[in-house]
Amino acid sequence: MKFYLRHSHFWCKIMRITFSQILILLILSGVTYSKPTSAQVVLEKKISLSAEGRSLGDILKLLAKNNQVQFIYNKDVIQTTDKISVQFNDKALKDVLDLLLTRYNINYQVFKNKIILIDAEQIETSGKRINRAQTIPVSGKVLDEKGQPLIGVSVTIKGTTQGTVTDPDGNFKLQVNSATDILVFKYIGYNTYEAKANGTSPMLIRLATNSNALSEVLVVGYGTQRTQDITGSVGSISDKNIKDQPVTTIGEAMAAKIAGVDVQQTTGKPGAALTVRVRGAGSISAGNQPLYVVDGYPMNDASTLNLLSNDDIASIEVLKDASAAAIYGSRGGNGVVLITTKKGTDGKTKFNFNFNSGVSSLSKHLDMLNASDFVDVTFRALNTAYLDKGGDPTIPVASRAYGLTPIFYNPGQWDDTDWQKVVTQTAPFNNYQLAVSGGNNGTRYYVSGGYLQQEGVVKYTGFKRYSLRSNLEMSINPSLKVGLNLAPSFSNERASNTEGTYANATSEGIIMLSVLMQPIIGPYQPDGSYTRPVLTGNASSRNALALVKEITDYQKTLRALGNLYVDWAPVKGLTLRTSGGGDVVTSRRDYFRPTTVPSSGVSVANGFNNTAQNINLLWENTANYKATFAQDHKLELLAGYTVQWNDNETNSIVGSGYPNDIVTTVNAATTRVGTENFEQWALLSMLGRVNYSYKDKYLLTANIRRDGSSRFGANTQYGVFPSASIGWRLSEEKFLKNVNWLNDLKIRASYGLTGNNNISNYGSISLIAQDNYIFGTGTGTLTGGLAPSTVANPDLKWEKNVQTDIGLETSVLHDRIQFTADYYCRVSSDLLLNLQVPSIVGFTSALVNIGEVQNKGFEFTINSRNTVGAFKWSTNFNISFNRNKVMNTGPQGTPIFTGSYVANINITQVGSAIGSFYGYHAIGIFNTPAEVAAYPHFSSTRAGDIKFEDVNKDGVLDARDMTLVGNNQPNFTTGMTNTLQYKNFDLSVVTQAVSGNKIADAFAMVIENGTGGAINQKRSVLNAWQSADNPGDGIHPRLNSTATGNNNLFSSRFVEDGSYFRLRTVILGYTFSASVLQKVKMKTARFFVSGENLLTLTKYTGFNPEVGSAGDNATQPGVDYGAYPISRVYTVGVNIGF
Amino acid sequence: MKKTFIIGFMIAATTLLISCSKSFLDLTPISQIGASNFYKTPSDLLNAVNGAYGALQLPGQYTEDYYFLADYPDDDIESGLSASTNDFDQFERFYSNSANIYIAPAWTDGYKGILRCNNIISQAPNITMDATLKARYVGETKYLRALMYFNLVRIFGDVPLITTPLNTISEAYDYGRTPVADVYTQIVKDLTDAEVSVPVTYTGTDIGRVTKGAVQTLLGQVYLTQHNYNGAVTELSAVVASNVYKLLPVYADVFNPANGNNAEIIFAVNYKKGGIGEGSPFVNAFLPTGGIPTLVTIGTTGNRMNGSKDLYFAYEPGDLRRAISVDTSFIDGTGKLVKTVFTRKYLDTPPTDKDGDNDWYVHRYSDALLMYAEALNETNQTPLAHTYLNLVRTRAGLPSKSGLTQAAMRLALEQERRVELCFEGHRWFDLIRTGRAITVMNAYFIKYNIQLSGAVVQVQPFQLIQPVPLSQIQANPAKMTQNPGY
DSSP states (O other), X not given: OTHHHHHTHHHHHHHHHHTHHHHHHHHHHOSOOOSOOOHHHHHHOEEEEEEEEEOHHHHHHHHHXXXXXXXXXXXXXOOOOOOEEEEEEEEEHHHHHHHHHGGGTEEEEEETTEEEEEETTTOOOOGGGOXXXXXXXXXXXXXXXXXXXXXXXXXXXXXXXXXXXXXXTSEEEEEESSTTOEEEEEOTTBOOEEEETXXXXXXXXXXXXXXXXXTOXXXXXXXXXXGGGOOSOEEEEEGGGTTTOOOOSHHHHHTTTSTTEEEEOOOOOTTOOOEEEESSOOOSSSOOOOEEEETTEEOSOGGGGGGSOGGGEEEEEEEOSHHHHGGXXXXXXXXXXXXXXXOOOSEEEEEEEEEEEEEEEESOOOOBOOHHHHHHHHHHHHHHHHHHTTOOTTSOGGGSOOOOOGGGGOGGGOOOOOHHHHHBOOEEEEEEEEEEEEEETTEEEEEEEEEEEEEOSBTTOEEEEEEEEEEXXXXXXXXXEEEEEEEEEEXXXXXXXXSSOSSBTTXXXXXXXXXXXXXXXXSBOTTSSBOOOSSOSGGGGOOHHHHHHHOEEEEEEEEEEEEEEEEEOSSTTEEEEEEEEEEEEEEEEEEEEOTTSOOSSBOOOEEEEEEEEEEEEEEEEEEEEEEEETTTEEEEEEEEEEEEEEEEEEEEEEEEOOSOSSOOSGXXXXXXXXXXXXXXXXEEEEEEEEEEEETTTEEEEEEEXXXXXXXXXXXXXXEEEEEEEEEEEGGGSHHHHTOTTEEEEXXXXXXXXXXXXXXXXXXXXXXXXXXXXXXXXXXXXXXOOEEEOSOXXXXXXXXXXXXXXXXXXXXXXXXXXXXXXXXXXXXXXEEEEEEEOXXXXXXXXXXEEEEEEEEEEEEEEEEEEEEESSEEEEEEEEEEEEEEEEEEOSTTOOOEEEOSSSTTOEEEOTTSOTTEEEEBOEEEEOOSHHHHHHXXXXXXXXXXXXXXXXXXXXXXOSGGGOEEOOOSOOSEEEEEEEEEEETTEEEEEEEEEEESOEEEOHHHHHHGGGTTTTSOOBGGGGXXXXXXXXXXXXXXXXXXXXXXXXXXXXXXXXXXXXXXXXXXXXXXXXXXXXXXXXXXXXXXXXXXXXXXXXXXXXXXXXXXXXXXXXXXXXXXXXXXSSOOOOEEEEEEEEEEEO | OHHHHHHHHHHHHHHHHHHTHHHHHOOOOSSSEEGGGOSOSHHHHHHHHHHHHHHTTSIIIIITHHHHHHHTTSXXXXXXXXXXXXXXXXXXXXXXXXXXXXXXXXXXXXXXXXXXXXXXXXXXXXXXXXXXXXXXXXXXXXXXXXXHHHHHHHHHSSBOOOOSOOSSHHHHTTOOOBOHHHHHHHHHHHHHHHHTXXXXXOOGGGTTSOOHHHHHHHHHHHHHHXXXXXXXXXXXXXXXXXOOOOOOSSHHHHTOGGGBTOTTEEEEEOOXXXXXXXXXXXXXXXXXXXXXXXXXXXXXXXXOSOBOHHHHHHSOTTOXXXXXXXXXXXXXXXXXXXXXXXXOSSOOOOSSTTOBOOOEEEEEHHHHHHHHHHHHHHTTOHHHHHHHHHHHHHHTTOOOOOOOOHHHHHHHHHHHHHHHHTTSSOHHHHHHHTTOHHHHHHHHHHHTTOEETTEEOOOOGGGGSOOOOHHHHHHOTTTOXXXXXX
């Protein structure tokens, strides 16, 4: 119910700022009041009233209407959404009000026949009953930022309980003891203000709105909590930080916003999921993506989150430490991202229409050789190899048998093509969303429909999404509530094999191809067919344009996420909830490659059709009890039982031998091979939580969850995940309560255990897989065979994350500056490692729980409102320092080598960061044969080749000289959001900086292996070593088509600094004023323009320093191997409410 | 009423779920078999044996690594053409290192196959079934295990000898490398066991399984390798005497992919095209890059196993086998004449890339005849050796040889095996067996001035075996030692 407050924040704020007072008066006065009467008379007035299942607001309305009184209150005073039934016969208004309001901690003050409701905590006494030695009368008026009177503001004398509240005109009057007394003005949603009583009388006080109220309610697992009560580490983003950003994924919305949450946009592919890490990577092989929970529903697979529309999101909370995340037990180890969608609120129906449209384009263009330089480099490289092989130097270059095709000798035939431009485009996108929300008669609704259409920067790729959402909630009676959230969506993606290697038949990465295709040829031949690269070699039979244009590859995904819940509150404080839901994702992928696409030899058509269906069912039962004892003891208990079950079926039909390109579906293939895979998992959990606070000063939270999982070994099927945290709000202590500038100060500490269960469904079982064979004569007969495919491990279990967190939160200078600092130490142990085992067991690797990784670090967040007048400027700044260290990799301490594109360039070894780069250390270039002779070198090394360091100084250069040559861990990451507002204009600027991370440019390493003319080279190779007199840039060895001296082995020369500063988002908005809008019957209207990724300052020479070609694979961070470059995006948009 | 119903329902359902929670979590694989339910029935055992044959098709066994390690080092393969890809050039020009990406699969896939064999041999006693059939299954399996160990020991020297399945991963750390002689003892034992339990021939779709002749041929070759020439004579003479195998009249017919397991084939690794995951890559891998439109029209071509000029000129005039085995030029897709020596032995028309019908011949009858001649020659029966040498020569359209001395017969057999069996993974191991590898290869490198880093390549004695894969040393540094010189 407090949730109501949170998500309507934006709307409330508009009301307060613009016409809140007037509006409230209008709504509640209803009838004119005839004659002024005294307060006493009003309160003794006899009342008769009967109502059933109405909200408190509704009942007050009825009272006002029938009894010629008027209630005035700040909307935030009534926090309850309880449905109340009342029956009063001839009761004094005073009694009625006491009955109705005290249980909700609401106080009131009567001014004639106007009754002002006040949050009881804000004022403890009324000024009239106080005895004083001497009195000085003080009076004044309290106004909001717009100059409207604020009604019901509590005015107290500091250090006492004496005070009053402002009347319906915003005026107040009271007596102070001395002229040195300080008056404290408090009002919900506004900053507390203090002023000396000796000022000019009447005093004129202006209160500023408080955008970061401590009473803000955050969603935590299985419930909500007030910010001030939270003892764990929780980061949050509200809808106002999500809206208007032309983003399509949840990850993009979180980037640079929360300390300790590192979002890497490693790919610019439309609709692709981002790499999100909460407090570093703790797992080596079991995945590091956090658990995503949408409206309480833990998602099976984060990659389908892009099917949800960002416009529907009300808030995102990230549970960072063990205290917060332990309620998700074996899935909380990597942190938990809670996504809450919008809900309807009681009141008139609101329509909201969003439209934004824009273009995206390549944010960087790699500088490659043009045709003439390419030919020049090719000749230089072939010549080196020619001479190396003992070729006769007296033969003229033109007559040497290089095996080049004639085009190399005929500049007239060169096309000088920039292939990056050939395959990329400036791509448009459009996003529309209409939402309708409101509520009456106990039913609240939020329904929306959206359409997103986005083209990719790589031509012919794109993403379309149709999404619907219906969030309904019905109060059947005051104690029974039923809700239904339903979010069907459909997406259709035209994909292309954009990323990864170009080198084999199944993997023709367009991005790499577009960079390395020969610039001397164009995409088309004179007859309109596609060109084939000249020369030979595996890489060269591909035409990047043909691949993107001719291959059709559509993935259609249909998702239905739904959840039905019943809340029953049988007695005060106790809420029982049962909630059942399902998440069904089905997808089909249709691929066809026609014969028009060149390939080695004769092109043949092939295709496949994949279908997948994932059904995830969830049933949760929780009981929540909330009570306050003896005023100072607040207790909240939660207990629950949940069941989740998942069923995944995939089918694939691969077709070959198509007679032509006309029918592209698999039925046309002459040979079809089908496969099916069917897997399940199940999770059975019990959970509990205790929240206790004493005087809002001493806070305690304890969580426990017991998870049983089908994935784990027979010996280890259940795991228990406890956590506890404590908080101390020092600012509530007497010794700090009078410190003027300090609004809040809390220290907190937590400790707990969470898990990570991301392993394969049958990882603990030894599986027998098909391995067929051929017997018989002639062409033979297929005969079935079976063989073990995995090794059993009945002890296989979840990974453990033990995390300690110590935090400090403070708010100073009238909440102008809020500061949060956290220190954490997260030790992930029992890591699931696909350990490289001695292959004599019959397997190269086995899944075992052995590794240990430690992440520790500091996080700091500062939210400040720098100016609050007509010109408003606020800053959100966060910075995180994380240190990742591998503590254990198994019984032998054996390093784990990884590298899916280029063998073993990453090492995960004890004492260094996960996936550090491992290779030779290049220390220069041998300039002369004498230099070669004088230093250890490879047997094929000659002058002009790379000088690698003899690290172990044994006089021999061999594998023992390989060493750590950097890692992708940054020294720090930081994000800053500046928001400026002046009159109707607002400007938001998000910047991001990362420092100290290194990148392995495997891409450069691979292409430099191909200097023989088959593939293009980076322009920097022009600075290669040529001779002792012309040694080049000292980085690039001599050009050689038959590379010698292991020049292109992975070494430090392919490791670059990946530090960057990025201007991530700039949004400039204009909000039309209410007076203008009334004429066109609109409530709100905002127009904005924005830009994404406008500027990146980095020394990195590849496409994108936020690189990670291996995606979520923690052991291969920062390897650049042809990832889809990120886009620069310009957007215009409009948001209309009516 | 409503409330009572709801609360009652919740309690009942929760109780129900908790009570059946154990089975709720015990999910077993649906699309696969769990090992605990396997090796129970005669049909399981047959499937497992077929799966052990399937191991021969692993990349690290005959599908890829075997030709790299058995043919690349010899003088039949031309150095230089493939030089830009270091990993297989390393074998041609003798600078391989433990990180070479083709070395590790030879080791790991070898042991993957050995595990399959060990499982069968250890589980078979627990299965109730026809004793003769069970013995045959175990016999077939022991041949396969012996073949896999024979390849490992020839490639790497000392290798860990594992003859029962390891129950836990940690056991694997206890094993170091077993001396070559002990591995051979086990190979001989397995083959001796197999010899008495497998049949002389099969019928129908069982053709292609391990026969007595296959066991004897392999055992003969093992004995030759061990220089146990009397043993070799015994085994190989039995193969000849069995009258099961014969030389096909036309050499080309032996390599026709539609003629699998023909009368000349003693044991082959069988492949079948058609998108069923059983095709062989040889046709695509071996043809020159860019493809030869008249020979292969589908898929990419790999430029591997290019023949050497030396091999081309090794054929005597009139040898019918040369045109079948090697070619020196082709017309490429653009109509250009390309001059290069390449192998023609593995031709087919695969429906998709690397999906051919070509089998890999482990042993064929001419191989057995020449090994028999070798064994006879070494046991001072040189005159009789002429008979078997000339059988092979006659089929090739060459005149018979006569009156050779023992030493001349050695060279004649070396030559005959080279041209008869080129590109079939024999010559390098033949040269090592006869002790001629260093002499022959170093002369070859000098003759053709084949260089590495400006110096003519010369083979060192340590290079007769390959380095132990780096991954294996990294996995168990305490026990796994590297071969000297690497």
